[in-house]
Amino acid sequence: MTISQEHFRSELEKLPRFKLSQLNTPLEPLDRLQQVLIDQGVDVPNRMLVKRDDVTGLAFGGNKGRHFEFEIARILDGGFDTVININHYHSNQARFIAAGCVKAGLKYHIVSTDMVTAPITGNLLLCKLMGAVIHRSPNEYGRQVAEKIFKEEKASGRKPYILPDDPFVDVMGMIGFIETGLELEDQLAHLKIEEPVRFWGLTGRSIAGLRLYAKNRGLDWRATACQYSPSTVEDFQNVTAHQSKQVVEMFDLEQSLNTDDLQVIEDYRGPAYGEMDDRVIEAIQMLGKAEGLIIDPNYTGKAMSGLIGELRAGRVDASETIVFIHSGGLPQLFAHADKFND
């Protein structure tokens, strides 16, 4: 038994939602990149495409423009008027929430952790422009800082909300990409792309949401997730499997994800989160030159360096069509400008 598209649509419609993004996002060919790889003697897959979630339109775009439509609605429904978020200096999420809070008229505090002396540029600059109150803190004190803000806001009569405390935040990323699954199924049919299809992205909830959609639709959509930070493969797989069960329950689906439903690759994460190796720089320049397409150093650049590396190593099934998930993150390229000096 498979779940119908109508079922997915009607379940999505039941969720409260606050419009933030311009959807659908385009699905475009990467024919020129494919040709560059062929010219290098690399065996390429059937077809290479890119899902342009970098153009969702909310403050420089990105995949999370989808997720926070559900999260912001939830915050408004709960009667909260102030959002407190704890996130890393490089965080794209911090920017999306800043934009969501602006549109919804909510006050926003970002506790920006790590790299406390790094210049205010990239995502953090955009947070600043959008009126976020920025508190910079070493990672280990982030929680403490957030709780202090929480108390102060409460004492002044406001109704604050600490974002990472809400378990819904952990599943909404999958939910946002269930909708992407609906989009992609139609777009792939329109382009007459046959299965098998392999989605290529990062260890996160987006690609897990796609895989969950496909599994319940009975589609031969495979998924490779590249790591971008030092967390373990097992942690990601276990957490994803667990969270998928919650989505299965919410959406009345039949199958959750098993730990082996997503291929996870850890060879391309580089020295640390927010730090890139030469392969990432090569991937960013290759995409730029071949396709006029920009990817970012912290996330999509790592995923693309993984795709190029795995193709060169002959580890990608040639019968597959690869769909690269461009999840955005473009402001942060400017925070890494010095890496592109000759």
Place this chain on the structure above:
Amino acid sequence: MTMTQHLTPNELQAKIDKLPRMNIAHLPTPLEEMPRLTERLGGPKIWIKREDMTGLAYGGNKARHYEFEMPHVADLGYDVMINVMDYHSNNARMTAAAANKIGMRYILVLKNAANRNVQGNLLIDKILGAELHLLDEYQSGDAEGYATRLKEELEAEGHKPYLIQDHLFPRIVGMVGFVQAGIEILQQIDENDFKNVHIIGVAGRSLAGLIIAAKSMGLDWKFTGVTVNYDVPLSGYIFDHNKDIQELLDLPVTFEQSDMRILDQYVGEGYGVMSAQVNEAIHIAAQTDAIICDPNYTGTVMAALIDQIEEGGFSDDETVIFLHTGGLPAVFTFADQLASFKGTV
């Protein structure tokens, strides 16, 4: 008064469709409300045309132009494009991305660019693999001569270089792209039942293209153009080309300088220098509707829009459309100045 035969949207589209074209931009771009800015200013309803969402390497209005320019250049057999621009230039970046889309070699001569921080558009030019010639202040005085020598060297090597500044087509193609945008906007405002449309944007070719679209279709839209520099006279840049565009598209009418209300009091110290008023306007747009404007172009237009509404330069029964032409990488070239903004908005 002579009677002008107006065109239907389909007839105007048919004229555009005669030109060779390739798909580069994500079209149509959205037309969105700015409800919170509207409420804050308490004047006319404000909408925004999201040309920052064309999807070509950080987006921007010019993605429309290359849909026509790239096939035009390729069809004539050129094998390398040379562009002369300022180091801030959005055109420099977007031409690089568009050239890559057809595998065209691209040489970029950038004025006042030597020893600059690699940031903003310059960073993206680099990532896109443009062959960069970064001129110092002295060389910039004769950048065109520098580019011409490059062109001649390439010709001697057997190449067929297209020096953009030598040709007329790139100067009028931007208007063609915005005749297309005019048809798009007409469709979008019909869906939203707008009255008394008044479009505000940079005083440039994009706005001129919209004027042509409106006049050709017999629409009574109004236009306000905001200048962003002192050293590019609008007559030579736009208005002298009104017959060229009319001829290219075989149109019954064209635009005149009098079709555009021009505001030149928001330039500040000059192109590429962000005034305090623009800095504030960027914060206001970001903190009302999460719209990010750039310091060189759209931020200046936003400053003009806010000031004009406060000063009664628009009437309350108008529907104002803010033309967001993109330019977003420049935000990060001005990061320090934006980050140190102390005012509350």
